[in-house]
Amino acid sequence: MSVGFILLVHTALDRAAQVARHWAGSGCPVVIHADRNVPEERFDAFRAALAGNPNIRFVEPRRRCEWGTWGIVGATIDASALMLKSFPQVDHVYLASGSCLPLRPVPELRAYLAERPRTDFIESATIDDVDWSKGGFDHERFTLRFPFAFKTQRGLFDRFVTLQRGLGMKRSLPAGLVPHLGSQWWCLTRPTLEAILGDPRRGEYERFFRSVWIPDESYFQSLVRLHANRVESRSLTLSKFDFQGKPHTFYDDHLQLLRRSDCFVARKIWPQADRLYSSLLSNDPQITKNAEPNPGKIDRLFTHAVERRLRGRPGLYMQSRFPLSDRDNGKSCGPYSVFEGFSDLFEQFESWLSKTTGCRVHGHLYAPDRAHFAGGEKVYNGCLPDSAALRDYNPCAFLTNLTWSTRGERQCFMFGPADNQYPTDFMTGDPHAQISVITGAWAIRLFRRKATSEEVRKEAARLQRIEQAHVERLRAHWAKARIRIWTLAEFIEAPMDHLQEILDEVSPRGARRLTEAPRLTDLTGFGRFLQELKNEGMNLHVAGDFPAGFDPAPLQPDTQRRYVVK
Structure with missing residues (x-):
């Protein structure tokens, strides 16, 4: 059983190269797509640093990968096609980003996938079952068109959405397609990935998803339901998000927390987390756990962190987080x-x-x-x-x-x-x-x-x-x-x-x-x-009613304990 990795990189290229060398040195093929926004001189230096490694390939030409647009999906499709063509021995393809870091030895991942040769690991849930989507678009992300980038063309984005809603414009989904949502970080089997890329209706699906909002959360998540033999609706990558839908960043002091999750890969790692990179980029068999990935072990800490961020500590007011009226977490901290x-x-x-x-x-x-x-x-x-x-x-x-x-x-x-x-x-x-x-x-x-x-x-x-x-x-x-x-x-x-x-x-x-x-x-x-x-x-x-001649006597303590008879 062999596993290949797809790396989507756009920043911290030195760290991405470090991770790529680790996987390639462990006998795993690595296909890298660098965002076209990365300057040519930086990309050339990055490519030169990995030159000569037979297990590493680069996707050409490069696509512009802007958040929430089709470019990320297109880059993933290009990298997947190159992986399947260049490395016929690969049985599973693992999608990761340049800010990802392996948490467990590669041999352990191989053994885990070998026991599940026909299982695809991808978070894939219907729209009605998802409660984490942010921005106000659930069904509308599929029925409206989103040709403008949310972050760099926000004015055009908002006006076009308003126009479509005002005119009652809606588009139909491709026949037989049930839209699903989930994390973009997946691990798919070779047969499933070949079926998705070789689907005779692939052109129709791509035209549809080009105008979907954040298609990297829905393209593979929807099509895998048409072609997979067995879907495990979960990711093998640990990725945590805050209440705004932004990913948590892991630092050096999160080392034990990351190991406790038992996941194979984690994102998003701070590029300067030297301790994490030096400790986790290892195939030391002594740290092998053979445990089922279980990010739920650390969910309580993240839930507590989100609650602390939203509500603060009871009775604590400070200039950096002064709550709005009637939205504080208790007016005072104690009785x-x-x-x-x-x-x-x-x-x-x-x-x-x-x-x-x-x-x-x-x-x-x-x-x-x-x-x-x-x-x-x-x-x-x-x-x-x-x-x-x-x-x-x-x-x-x-x-x-x-x-x-x-x-x-x-x-x-x-x-x-x-x-x-x-x-x-x-x-x-x-x-x-x-x-x-x-x-x-x-x-x-x-x-x-x-x-x-x-x-x-x-x-x-x-x-x-x-x-x-x-x-x-x-x-x-x-x-x-x-x-x-x-x-x-x-x-x-x-x-x-x-x-x-x-x-x-x-x-x-x-x-x-x-x-x-x-x-x-x-x-x-x-x-x-x-x-x-x-x-x-x-x-x-x-x-109250005080008679004119009322003069109360001095108090005397009640020395007799009273009992209640039931």
Whole structure:
């Protein structure tokens, strides 16, 4: 069993010559077609470097091989005809490019094909079964005409397609031909290739495919179905493509990845990958595997790479890949908690929460004067300054930077109606956010002024309007955050139960009953304060119903564990 190689080259001619010498030195005939775009002096030097080798032939004349045009197919047909004529001992013909590199010893490929003497290896699937074609042409690539090159004549290409669609122009397929698509890198048996080249209707097929878009993905893939005895719809060449349909390039650090695929040839190899060429251009029997080619072994890595390219990492924003609105891969990189009204209701709440949960607890990060980082820091992780001006340039990015720079550690911070309200929608739509709100608790600060002046009344009215709009956004149908909202009156009725509910979610692994209660702010006379505001014409209803004589008692921890009996 003998196998011959067809090489289509247009760049990196020194590497193509290196691979050609390897195959020819292993007893395999090699037929080379060089793109006509390659300058004559470079081609002559390339040809001279391989001169004198009886196993190497060059196709003359050369064709212009432009992407997506008939030239590539025509070059392949010319090379195939020369291979069959010059080397009658060849039983299989393997199509490769100048950027291909063998991954396994040639004797192993021969043995593999000898066990399958009548099998053609070519990816060949009907149009309806293909989901990887790019550019918007599936059936239309066969029913429309594409006489212009997509890359170099894009304007003419687009206008002619639009014209054909507008006029309803469609052409019929040759009788009996079912169009198929697949990778252009195949390995066909001699009888199949002879049948394709000797088909009496070859002229008709070539006239049709000359106007097909990217015919190198459909000509042999369709005709092999008419002439092959047995088709294995897969390629023996490892070729991976990104989400845009562009081939992945392999570098030196992909050596082990390429070997793990068990494929016989890989493309597309970086021309400067010296380690790959020196390691893989060998017929060392010690690396023989006798394994079935299985590119699926490494598919998971490529799938992960494509997902990373399209979606990025959750919560990571950077200048090189800033996602469009609502197309990001998660708004933040990890869970965080927002407490609204708690620092007003409880004294030194930040210190108590940090001690109880072990989380990093900040003050009001969006306060008008500055960002109140934990411990009074001026600059925090990720070089985040406490400057209000810099923070408010992009308040949402400030939060995502904080969570990214401290990933692995849950961040908690205070929020209120006096703070910058811009991040409300961002936090509301963030599944990582846990937002706990005690509405009306901000009134406690006004109560501490011990006055009900006109200034206090106007400030209370302003803050109440802001909080009402904020709560309305939190209750939107598109909200994804974990949100809890109480009025101040509701929360004070059972504060320890509500705190326990929040903390169980903040630190679920260390969930336990609270043994230390935060110190409740002295609210003696708070009910009377609210009543006096009402008397002056300001109805502070967001705090709930507070009787004028209501004075809550200090908190006591619940030391008895509760059990649910089913």
